[in-house]
Amino acid sequence: MQYRSTAGNAPDVSLEEAVVKGLAPDRGLYMPERIGRLPEDFFRRLPSMSLQEMACEVAQSLFGEDIDPEKLRELTAETLNFTIPLVEVTPERYSLELFHGPTLAFKDVGARFMARLLGYFNRDSGDRLVNVLVATSGDTGSAVANGFLGVEGVRVFVLYPKGKVSPIQESQFTTLGRNIEALEIDGTFDDCQALVKQAFLDGELNDRMMLTSANSINVARFLPQMFYYFHAWGQLAATGADMENIVVCVPSGNFGNITAGLIAKRMGLPIKRFIAANNANDVFYEYLVTGEYRPRHSVQTIANAMDVGDPSNFARVLDLYGHDHDAIAAETSGCTYTDKEIAATMKSTLEETGYQLDPHGAVAYRALTEQLRPGETGIFLETAHPAKFKETVEGITGAGVEIPARLAAFMRGKKQSVPLPADFDAFKTLLLSKA
Numbered sequence: 001m002q003y004r005s006t007a008g009n010a011p012d013v014s015l016e017e018a019v020v021k022g023l024a025p026d027r028g029l030y031m032p033e034r035i036g037r038l039p040e041d042f043f044r045r046l047p048s049m050s051l052q053e054m055a056c057e058v059a060q061s062l063f064g065e066d067i068d069p070e071k072l073r074e075l076t077a078e079t080l081n082f083t084i085p086l087v088e089v090t091p092e093r094y095s096l097e098l099f100h101g102p103t104l105a106f107k108d109v110g111a112r113f114m115a116r117l118l119g120y121f122n123r124d125s126g127d128r129l130v131n132v133l134v135a136t137s138g139d140t141g142s143a144v145a146n147g148f149l150g151v152e153g154v155r156v157f158v159l160y161p162k163g164k165v166s167p168i169q170e171s172q173f174t175t176l177g178r179n180i181e182a183l184e185i186d187g188t189f190d191d192c193q194a195l196v197k198q199a200f201l202d203g204e205l206n207d208r209m210m211l212t213s214a215n216s217i218n219v220a221r222f223l224p225q226m227f228y229y230f231h232a233w234g235q236l237a238a239t240g241a242d243m244e245n246i247v248v249c250v251p252s253g254n255f256g257n258i259t260a261g262l263i264a265k266r267m268g269l270p271i272k273r274f275i276a277a278n279n280a281n282d283v284f285y286e287y288l289v290t291g292e293y294r295p296r297h298s299v300q301t302i303a304n305a306m307d308v309g310d311p312s313n314f315a316r317v318l319d320l321y322g323h324d325h326d327a328i329a330a331e332t333s334g335c336t337y338t339d340k341e342i343a344a345t346m347k348s349t350l351e352e353t354g355y356q357l358d359p360h361g362a363v364a365y366r367a368l369t370e371q372l373r374p375g376e377t378g379i380f381l382e383t384a385h386p387a388k389f390k391e392t393v394e395g396i397t398g399a400g401v402e403i404p405a406r407l408a409a410f411m412r413g414k415k416q417s418v419p420l421p422a423d424f425d426a427f428k429t430l431l432l433s434k435a
Helices: 015-021 040-048 051-063 069-079 107-121 139-148 167-174 189-200 203-208 219-238 256-266 283-290 314-320 325-331 339-353 359-371 386-397 405-411 424-434
Strands: 002-005 030-032 086-090 093-097 130-135 154-161 180-186 210-213 246-251 273-278 332-336 377-382 417-421
Touching: 002 015, 015 107, 015 210, 015 219, 030 219, 030 314, 040 219, 051 069, 051 219, 069 107, 086 219, 086 339, 093 219, 093 359, 107 139, 107 154, 107 219, 130 139, 130 189, 139 154, 139 167, 139 180, 154 167, 154 189, 154 424, 167 180, 167 386, 167 405, 180 189, 180 424, 189 210, 189 424, 203 210, 203 424, 219 246, 219 256, 219 377, 246 256, 246 359, 256 273, 256 314, 273 283, 273 359, 283 314, 283 325, 283 332, 325 332, 332 359, 339 359, 339 386, 359 377, 359 386, 417 424
Parallel strands: 093 377, 130 154, 130 210, 154 180, 180 417, 246 273, 246 377, 273 332
Antiparallel strands: 002 030, 086 093
16 A cells, blocks of 8 residues: 655655654655445454454555555554553443553554554665654654664654653653663753754755654554554444444544544444543644644643644644535534643542543543533543642642552653753754764
């Protein structure tokens, strides 16, 4: 299958080239040339399928023309060697717990799949060194760093905003060493993302180094995220629930997660509609209301992984719907919440249901609670373990949060990072010194 740029001014490329390059030369994002519908038989079988079985079939429909079937089965099995349970919070609202992977965040799925796919494409490249650039507002950095740790022929540079990720998140990518280098940028996530994008367009850098991205701008990062939407639907169907009116609410920052869900719907997944839940960074909500997209600097919130003022994957949403605002609004609604509202939701939900939300899941749970209509059943994405935001969660709810052993191990490591200003020349100089 070929992959085309959302900007429309670059030649179509193979899956391998799309994965290795990350960003198209016209600054567009790659999208598959076609999105096929899965057969009805797949959905009949889905409630009885394992996570790995389901993912293999979905992956085959996406990547089967480019990867040997047995190798694709191996890649999906290695990626998804953990559970993704659907947990009932109330009779109408279910949490899809995406924090049971190695770094306890949803990005383990996409990052692990991409690491294995890039390793597969790099297998016969001799001494080719691929340099992965990734900007993170929290969980992306840890998932990518741990997914690529020790992968031969790959070096990872994690750019993160100084003082704007939780200490536990920071420890997950600054203590690894080996082929992982952490760059502490004196700025915001948007500054980090801008540095990465500019690097891909710099001729000298690309002549000297092979660069790719592991943010959700990379097709190998965001497309596998659709696996867990199918899995959630299958788990709910297995309970005998009414599947006619299923609504999915996604805490949204850079919009890779919800874009993957929208593509799953295009492939036939029977989701009635989506809700894009925002914190105070509400450019998408504003777009839905006004029809105008006005990106701006992000603001810091307690749901820090969603602190994005110019979401990259908005370009993919526009592309998927032919830039038709009404078509987008027909299938996706939005909302926006302040830190005070997020905190109140975390506290009241724990008191009323016994379920502990992290700040990002709280945004989605509140949106689902407020927007779910009679006769609908809602699924919200709980994207990270509450322990990753231990101080925030405990300060709000007053209840202790136990740190899982995997997180505790990261926190015992020694921080290794390089401080940099939010300046491209400084970033470029550092990269060239590593060439």
